[in-house]
Structure formats: C-alpha cells, structure tokens
Amino acid sequence: PAGSAAPTITLVAIDSSAGPSAPSPATAAVDAVPPTVLSRASWGCNESYRFDSNGAEIWPPEYRTVTHVIVHHTVTSNYEVDPAATVRAVYYYHAVTLGWGDIGYNYLVDWKGNIYEGRYGGPNVVGGHALKYNWGSCGIGCLGTYGNSPVPANSTTPTDAMRIAVTRLIADRFSCLDARATGLLVDKTVPTVCGHRDVMATSCPGDNLQALLPAIRTNVLAEQMALWAATPGIGGSITAATFSTTRMPTGSILRIDVSVMAGCHALGGQAPYSGTVYDEAQDYTTVGGAPIAGAWRIGIGFSGERTPYPYRWGIPPTLGAWQTAVVTCQVRLSALGERQLWIGLIREPGQVVAGALYVTSVRVLAGECFGSYDSAASASPTAADSASIAAGDLYSVRLPLTANIDCR
Ligand SMILES: [Zn+2]
Incomplete structure (x- = not known):
C-alpha cells in the first residue's frame, strides 16, 4: 500500500460501486501490440476530488524521469467482480479521506x-506510494492481497493475467528501462523493478507477489523487444x-x-557470423542452424527469393x-542476369525489424565481360588488327564462339 500507515480499514466504508466496469483484456505473454491502459475517465474517476473548495489543484503534478518501478499490493479483496469499483474506492481514500x-x-x-x-x-509524473x-x-498498485495478511485466508497468489499485465505495462511505458538491472533510487541501490x-520497511507487496518479480524482470525485456524492435533507436537499426x-x-x-547499431538494450546474434560465404542456392536454414528465438541477424533478400531474406548472418x-x-555478408553469385538485392534486420524467428533497406x-x-576469359577466341583485337586500324577507321573485332554474351 501507499505511504507507511496501513490504509485498509477505511476502504470498507466506501461505496464506489456506481461507475463503469472494466472489460477483460488479452493475456498473451508476449505481444507486439501495446497493452490497453484504461484512462481515468474510463474507470469513472471523479476529477473534482483533485480540487479544493477554491478550485485550486490540491496536489499539482511534479515530474522526474522514472528509473525504477515499485510494485505494491493494495491489501483489498481478491477476485472482485468489479475491480474498477475498488480503483474508485482507493482513489477516494487517497484523494479525499487522506x-x-x-x-x-x-x-x-x-x-x-x-x-x-x-x-x-501523464508520463513521469511523481506519484505518492x-x-x-x-x-x-x-x-x-496490484489490486488484492498477496501475502503477509493478519488473516492468512485473505491472501492469494497473483493470477497469470495480473503478472502479464504488470509485465506489459512496464515494457510499454518504460521501453528503455533495463528491468534486470539494479540502480540507485534516492539513497538505495535496488532492482529497477522492485x-x-x-525500499521501505513494509511487507508490501506480499510474499506471493514479491516472488514473481524475477520472472517479471526477465519477461519485461522480451516484451520490450516485441513492442519496440521495429522502432529504430530502441530496438536496433542498420546505419x-x-x-x-x-x-x-x-x-x-x-x-x-x-x-548495425543496438538500441537501448544489448542485442545478441547467432551463427553463421560475419564473413561466412553463402552459395547462391543455400539459405539460412542449412547454414548456421535453425533460428534461435531473440537472436538478431542481418538478412539479404533478392528478387525471386523463395523464402524471405534467405541469406542471414548473426x-x-x-x-x-x-x-x-x-557484419560482412558474402554470397557467391552464379546465375547470369540482373537482380535486386536488399538488406533487412531480422529478429529471429523471422521478425523483420527493418526491411528492404539499401535496395541495389x-x-x-559472363567472365568474358571482365577480360579475364582465357580463350583462343579472344574478344580483344589481335596485334595484327591493331596495326591495321587507323584513326577514324570503322573496324570490328572477332568475338568468341559464345558470341551472344550480354555484357551490358
Ligand atoms: Zn506498498
């Protein structure tokens, strides 16, 4: 809970049932779509509570860059039918009662x-918790009681949906926060997600929620990458x-x-690495092994490719x-003709973070076109030819037997 005193008893007296209820959101563990955050208006926030009788804002917003996320439980009832009513009750308690x-x-x-x-x-506003x-x-604030209650039967374990929502919220709002790091907050060095x-002498957020924090920290990074990979400078980019x-x-x-430049998180690749030479008919499924989830590779694609970005280097x-x-990407090309090639940044398995770059x-x-073709039938004038050519003459040279070579 917020502050240092236990605020739980007063909540019982607040009837906040009148107002909108929240829908059930999706619960995918990692999702490239940002989570829905229900606005104050949508949970029925009475904004008049923020102002005193003279119309002055009681608690004017103040801002600091967020370096840490602090997780709480609200020590309210579990598995409520209408959790939005509890949000309104907590709001009333903090805003009006306190x-x-x-x-x-x-x-x-x-x-x-x-x-x-x-x-x-909005973002970076200083709260009171x-x-x-x-x-x-x-x-x-995680609604409910997740351990350390004077009445043990009042405690439960956070649902997967709650854990995932906390993870996705952190990833979405703090895309460059390294959730697995520790850092200084005021006067304590603590995990960035703690x-x-x-930070304080309290049992909050309860043993059962506290125990989930390591998993949340790891999953925040995966979710950040899923959300932000395609945003140059946050995921990664080709420069x-x-x-x-x-x-x-x-x-x-x-x-x-x-x-290639990493964004605000460290990135890692996988084989095959820089310098590997692909033959034209090969692709990444046979060179360097199957894609490793989360590994980053440079892909080269071309017109007529059978699979997207068939040549990849970690x-x-x-x-x-x-x-x-x-990253040095090399392909031995044999088939005659012109093709378009392009570069992509791939987050395996197959997420094209940035595609169709540097189309070339x-x-x-044929080798003959480069003057290195060793053949009796030379495309170059012989010495005798050269000797007989005078300035201004029209002349021709003898072509090799493979005469229809297109050297354009
Ligand atoms: Zn707390």
Whole structure:
C-alpha cells in the first residue's frame, strides 16, 4: 500500500460501486501490440476530488524521469467482480479521506489483467506510494492481497493475467528501462523493478507477489523487444551498408558490409557470423542452424527469393546498448542476369525489424565481360588488327564462339 500507515480499514466504508466496469483484456505473454491502459475517465474517476473548495489543484503534478518501478499490493479483496469499483474506492481514500487530492499509485492492475491509469499528469509524473522514493519511481498498485495478511485466508497468489499485465505495462511505458538491472533510487541501490519492501520497511507487496518479480524482470525485456524492435533507436537499426560491386563475373563473391547499431538494450546474434560465404542456392536454414528465438541477424533478400531474406548472418554474440558492429555478408553469385538485392534486420524467428533497406541492382555477367576469359577466341583485337586500324577507321573485332554474351 501507499505511504507507511496501513490504509485498509477505511476502504470498507466506501461505496464506489456506481461507475463503469472494466472489460477483460488479452493475456498473451508476449505481444507486439501495446497493452490497453484504461484512462481515468474510463474507470469513472471523479476529477473534482483533485480540487479544493477554491478550485485550486490540491496536489499539482511534479515530474522526474522514472528509473525504477515499485510494485505494491493494495491489501483489498481478491477476485472482485468489479475491480474498477475498488480503483474508485482507493482513489477516494487517497484523494479525499487522506486529503492528498489524487490517487497515489501511477497505475493499478486487477486480477483480470486490466490496467488503470492512476495519478493524474501523464508520463513521469511523481506519484505518492513510497514516501521519498516517489521521486524517480513509478508505483504500480496490484489490486488484492498477496501475502503477509493478519488473516492468512485473505491472501492469494497473483493470477497469470495480473503478472502479464504488470509485465506489459512496464515494457510499454518504460521501453528503455533495463528491468534486470539494479540502480540507485534516492539513497538505495535496488532492482529497477522492485517491491515496496525493497525500499521501505513494509511487507508490501506480499510474499506471493514479491516472488514473481524475477520472472517479471526477465519477461519485461522480451516484451520490450516485441513492442519496440521495429522502432529504430530502441530496438536496433542498420546505419550503413556498402556493396562491393554492382557488376560482377559469374561465380564470384558479392560482399556487403552492413553496419548495425543496438538500441537501448544489448542485442545478441547467432551463427553463421560475419564473413561466412553463402552459395547462391543455400539459405539460412542449412547454414548456421535453425533460428534461435531473440537472436538478431542481418538478412539479404533478392528478387525471386523463395523464402524471405534467405541469406542471414548473426550480429556479434553481444552488442552493447548503442554499440555499432560491421557484419560482412558474402554470397557467391552464379546465375547470369540482373537482380535486386536488399538488406533487412531480422529478429529471429523471422521478425523483420527493418526491411528492404539499401535496395541495389547487381548484374552477374559472363567472365568474358571482365577480360579475364582465357580463350583462343579472344574478344580483344589481335596485334595484327591493331596495326591495321587507323584513326577514324570503322573496324570490328572477332568475338568468341559464345558470341551472344550480354555484357551490358
Ligand atoms: Zn506498498
């Protein structure tokens, strides 16, 4: 709960049943669609409670960059039919009964997985849930009682829907927060996603919810990546690419040097790594092994490909946040003719984070076109030919027997 005193008893007297109820949200563990956060209006927030009798805002918003998320339980009833009514009750208790002028939590989450906007003011607004640790933290109040209750029967274990909602909320609102790190909050070095008890002397958020925090920390990163991979600078991005040539003899190697930059999280790749040469007929399913979920690779695609980005090379095994690496991509091209090639950034298995970059036309020509063809039938003028050619003469040269070569 918020603050230091136990606020649970007063809540019993508040009738907040009149008002909208929340729907049941989706509960996929990792979802590239941002979670729905129910606005204050949608849970029936009476905004007049924020103002005193003179119309002045009781608790004007103040802002700090959020570096930590602090998880609470609200020590209210479990498995309520209408959790939005409890959100209104907590709001009334904090705003009116305690005289704060607003709800202390920045967000609330119910057992069905609904997420409610708490404290008024938008991103980075300072809430009121952990005394001096309010500044720089976001307080998430999980509706219910998850252990350490004076009446043990009043405690339960958070539902999967609640755990997933907390995870997705953190990932969505704090895309660059490293949920597995620890960091300084005011005067304590604590996990960036911590329980109320990690910063203050309290049993909050209850043993059963506190025990879920390690899993939440790990899953936040997966969810951040799913949500933000396609946003350059947050997931990762390709910053430059160089093709070794756009016109090459059959059977030679096209080299493409691709610069890749990690976003605000470290990224990792998988085999095959930089420098590996693909033959034209090969693809990543036979070179370097099956895709590893979460591994990042550079993909080369081309017109007429049978599978998207058939040639793939892993970025380095560890590429730190905002670090850049160059991945050398090589393909031996044999089939004559022109093709379009392009570059993609792939988050395996197969999520195209950025696609169709640096589209380049490459022409594969017969070796004769490059003057290195060792044949008795030379395309070049003989010495005798050259001697007989005078300036201004019209002349012709003898072509080799494979005469219909297209060297354009
Ligand atoms: Zn608490």
